[in-house]
Amino acid sequence: MFRSAGSPARALLVAGREVHENVRTKTFWIGILSVPVLVILAIAVPILIEMGRGPRDLTVVDRSGWVLGAVEAEMTDADRSRFALVPPPEGDEAGVLAELNRRVVDGDLFAYFVVGADPVADGTVRYVSSNLTDEGPRRWFVDAASAAVRDRRLAQEEISAELAEWIQAPLEVEARTLGAAGEEEDVGVDDYARQWAPVAFVYLLWISIFAISQMLLTNTIEEKSNRIMEVLLSSLSPLELMAGKVLGIAATGLIMVLSWLAFAGVAVSLVPAAVTEQVGELGSVVTDPRYVLSFVVYFLLGYLFYAGLLVAVGSVCSTLKEAQGLQTPVVIVIMVPLLAMVPIAQDPNGLLARILSFIPPFTPFVMMNRAAGPPALWEYAVTTVLLVLAVAFVLWAAAKVFRVGVLMTGKPPRLGEMLRWVRAPVGGVADDD
Amino acid sequence: MVADTVATRPESGWLRRTKDDMDDALFIDGVTKRFGPVLAVDDFSMRVPQGTICGFLGQNGAGKTTTLRMVMSILYPDSGTLRVLGRSPEAIKDRLGYLPEEKGLYKKMTAGEMLAYFARLKGMPGREARRRAHDLLSELGLGDWVGKRCEALSKGMGQKVQVLGTLIHEPDLVILDEPFSGLDPVNVEVMRELILRMRREGRTVIFSTHVMAQAEQLCDTIVLIHRGRKLIDGPLAEVKASGERGILLDYDGDGAVLENLPGVLRINDAGKQAELHLEENADPQAILERLVAARLTIRRFDLREPSLHEIFVRAVGGEAHV
Numbered sequence: 085m086f087r088s089a090g091s092p093a094r095a096l097l098v099a100g101r102e103v104h105e106n107v108r109t110k111t112f113w114i115g116i117l118s119v120p121v122l123v124i125l126a127i128a129v130p131i132l133i134e135m136g137r138g139p140r141d142l143t144v145v146d147r148s149g150w151v152l153g154a155v156e157a158e159m160t161d162a163d164r165s166r167f168a169l170v171p172p173p174e175g176d177e178a179g180v181l182a183e184l185n186r187r188v189v190d191g192d193l194f195a196y197f198v199v200g201a202d203p204v205a206d207g208t209v210r211y212v213s214s215n216l217t218d219e220g221p222r223r224w225f226v227d228a229a230s231a232a233v234r235d236r237r238l239a240q241e242e243i244s245a246e247l248a249e250w251i252q253a254p255l256e257v258e259a260r261t262l263g264a265a266g267e268e269e270d271v272g273v274d275d276y277a278r279q280w281a282p283v284a285f286v287y288l289l290w291i292s293i294f295a296i297s298q299m300l301l302t303n304t305i306e307e308k309s310n311r312i313m314e315v316l317l318s319s320l321s322p323l324e325l326m327a328g329k330v331l332g333i334a335a336t337g338l339i340m341v342l343s344w345l346a347f348a349g350v351a352v353s354l355v356p357a358a359v360t361e362q363v364g365e366l367g368s369v370v371t372d373p374r375y376v377l378s379f380v381v382y383f384l385l386g387y388l389f390y391a392g393l394l395v396a397v398g399s400v401c402s403t404l405k406e407a408q409g410l411q412t413p414v415v416i417v418i419m420v421p422l423l424a425m426v427p428i429a430q431d432p433n434g435l436l437a438r439i440l441s442f443i444p445p446f447t448p449f450v451m452m453n454r455a456a457g458p459p460a461l462w463e464y465a466v467t468t469v470l471l472v473l474a475v476a477f478v479l480w481a482a483a484k485v486f487r488v489g490v491l492m493t494g495k496p497p498r499l500g501e502m503l504r505w506v507r508a509p510v511g512g513v514a515d516d517d
Numbered sequence: 518m519v520a521d522t523v524a525t526r527p528e529s530g531w532l533r534r535t536k537d538d539m540d541d542a543l544f545i546d547g548v549t550k551r552f553g554p555v556l557a558v559d560d561f562s563m564r565v566p567q568g569t570i571c572g573f574l575g576q577n578g579a580g581k582t583t584t585l586r587m588v589m590s591i592l593y594p595d596s597g598t599l600r601v602l603g604r605s606p607e608a609i610k611d612r613l614g615y616l617p618e619e620k621g622l623y624k625k626m627t628a629g630e631m632l633a634y635f636a637r638l639k640g641m642p643g644r645e646a647r648r649r650a651h652d653l654l655s656e657l658g659l660g661d662w663v664g665k666r667c668e669a670l671s672k673g674m675g676q677k678v679q680v681l682g683t684l685i686h687e688p689d690l691v692i693l694d695e696p697f698s699g700l701d702p703v704n705v706e707v708m709r710e711l712i713l714r715m716r717r718e719g720r721t722v723i724f725s726t727h728v729m730a731q732a733e734q735l736c737d738t739i740v741l742i743h744r745g746r747k748l749i750d751g752p753l754a755e756v757k758a759s760g761e762r763g764i765l766l767d768y769d770g771d772g773a774v775l776e777n778l779p780g781v782l783r784i785n786d787a788g789k790q791a792e793l794h795l796e797e798n799a800d801p802q803a804i805l806e807r808l809v810a811a812r813l814t815i816r817r818f819d820l821r822e823p824s825l826h827e828i829f830v831r832a833v834g835g836e837a838h839v
Contacts, residue, residue, distance in 0.1 A: 097634075097638060105625055310622070310623065311621035312618035312621045314615075314619055315620055315621070315679070316618075316638070317589070318613065319590045319610065319611075319638035320638060321607075393788065491586075493619075
């Protein structure tokens with residue numbers, strides 16, 4: 085009566101349902117918003133705290149008689165918004181120190197400094213505070229007082245400021261990098277950004293693949309416990325069902341990941357490059373099509389690989405607890421590229437990086453990690469072919485496990501038994517119409 | 518291929534292939550299915566004519582679900598022939614409706630969306646699927662629930678939605694695996710009514726059960742499976758006529774007189790009611806006279822065909838506990 089829904093159409097129907105249902109869940113929107121919210125909070129909270137608490141009260145007991153004056157003379161408006169210099173109480177020295185201790189303990193005073201009678205000769209400053217984690221006040225005062233003392237010492241030794249600066253100047257580094265043709269090029273901030281940008285992409289790739297394939301695992305187990313699998317299998321084949329689920333969750337995940345990337349793109353474009361040159365340069369890396377394109381390709385291939393493994397695990401388990409045991413080997417494998425991330429970023433074309441590139445479970449992460457290298461074209465080609473073959477094999481094997489697993493109840497099978505399902509032929513009745 | 522297979526098989530009577538075989542809703546011949554060392558279905562054959570209700574009977578673990586899953590091409594037979602509506606099961610999937618014993622709904626989908634989704638999986642266009650979901654739910658008094666999530670449905674309502682899911686695409690053959698299990702008496706009636714309605718609409722219905730009374734009330738034909746093998750099959754009336762006759766007796770008094778009655782093979786005596794199973798040539802009149810002579814107060818003396826339960830118990834010997 086109706087046109088029969090073909091395999092791709094049915095799988096797409098399943099995928100569409102997955103996306104439709106997932107985007108209606110709170111988890112999805114929490115996932116989408118969590119990354120931008122966390123980033124904004126991480127930046128905004130310290131600023132807001134700094135702005136909200138007002139200047140911290142500091143007192144200086146200046147036995148030298150000139151250090152405090154020199155520091156006050158150099159105070160900028162920004163310094164005044166952060167620190168207020170409160171005069172010490174009147175009285176003998178023991179009484180003054182006792183009173184200052186009381187104020188610090190009571191929280192009326194953040195800290196006080198005692199500058200010796202001759203800081204040019206003895207060079208010490210006493211710092212008393214009950215908060216040792218906030219180093220801002222100490223660093224500011226000591227830097228300012230040290231500058232004043234340094235000026236006095238130079239004057240005393242009759243050394244000109246220019247001479248002093250020359251003596252203290254570090255060697256200037258003129259960094260050069262080699263282009264593809266071996267020609268020398270200047271090293272700019274963007275070069276450093278490019279060197280380390282892949283690490284950020286690997287992190288994002290890893291989190292995306294791990295989180296989304298976990299989503300597939302829990303979704304499969306939930307569906308199994310909903311007892312809806314057999315109803316679905318009366319309308320579609322296990323392969324169509326599995327393909328639909330894998331695609332649907334991939335699309336859901338991709339929406340999340342791309343929304344994070346879009347957020348990163350918008351965020352860096354809003355920050356004026358003149359204010360923070362590094363951030364501006366980072367923006368050009370984040371939106372670099374080379375990185376974004378390889379990110380999407382490696383996300384899809386990496387996700388399909390791990391999705392195949394985890395959908396098979398999910399199909400044979402009835403509870404998340406059972407799945408935790410069975411997925412441990414997968415988790416161990418996916419941890420390797422994360423552990424190797426920094427060594428690979430430091431030496432993108434080294435032996436470790438090259439070997440790991442050719443092992444399909446690691447390929448997406450390691451090749452992304454090496455993007456700054458960049459690896460030779462043949463390496464891209466060979467590793468991608470290997471990865472595509474591995475993905476095809478994993479999905480084929482997963483479909484065979486899924487076919488048996490989704491109808492199973494009770495204790496999950498051992499790994500050996502699952503491998504036997506993979507090797508066993510799928511019996512069938514040929515349609516000889 | 519099917520004709521050759523059938524012609525060489527020494528099957529007789531019911532299964533013998535006729536010119537009408539192509540009209541059978543289901544034709545299974547010599548199907549075997551193993552799960553590792555377990556022989557789940559063993560050289561099994563059955564046929565179900567179109568437009569009939571067939572009861573697929575057997576104890577738990579007899580091989581009913583495995584057979585039905587093979588009909589739905591969820592499982593594949595190791596050997597044998599399986600034809601559904603004259604074609605291979607996979608080719609005809611969209612024309613079948615299936616309600617498994619283990620069934621559920623997506624909790625977050627609305628009842629309307631759920632039914633429309635089932636219909637679309639069977640190839641129905643989206644708009645028509647939604648319209649039909651709405652119509653079917655309204656017909657069963659669930660019109661107010663079209664837009665409510667499945668998690669809000671009561672168990673009975675959920676089961677109605679599940680059954681509608683097997684009907685929404687207007688299948689020719691509907692397969693129900695233990696449709697009565699877990700239903701309260703009211704919903705048993707709803708289910709019975711739905712099955713009868715399916716037949717009225719010209720559909721073929723196969724339902725499995727281990728409760729013989731349900732099959733007796735509904736079926737045109739039955740198939741009895743035990744340990745993966747077919748024991749009995751055929752039209753219900755023929756099956757019952759072929760079994761031993763019996764007497765249903767309601768009485769008051771000392772039941773000891775029921776022992777050693779002439780022509781009685783066995784007695785199931787429950788104290789106030791007894792089932793007497795008769796030898797082929799037994800004389801019910803002589804039995805009644807003996808009971809009256811023994812001053813037993815007889816409230817009912819009903820000469821009748823054997824129940825399916827009795828036929829089943831006899832067929833499987835002492836192993837059945839149904």
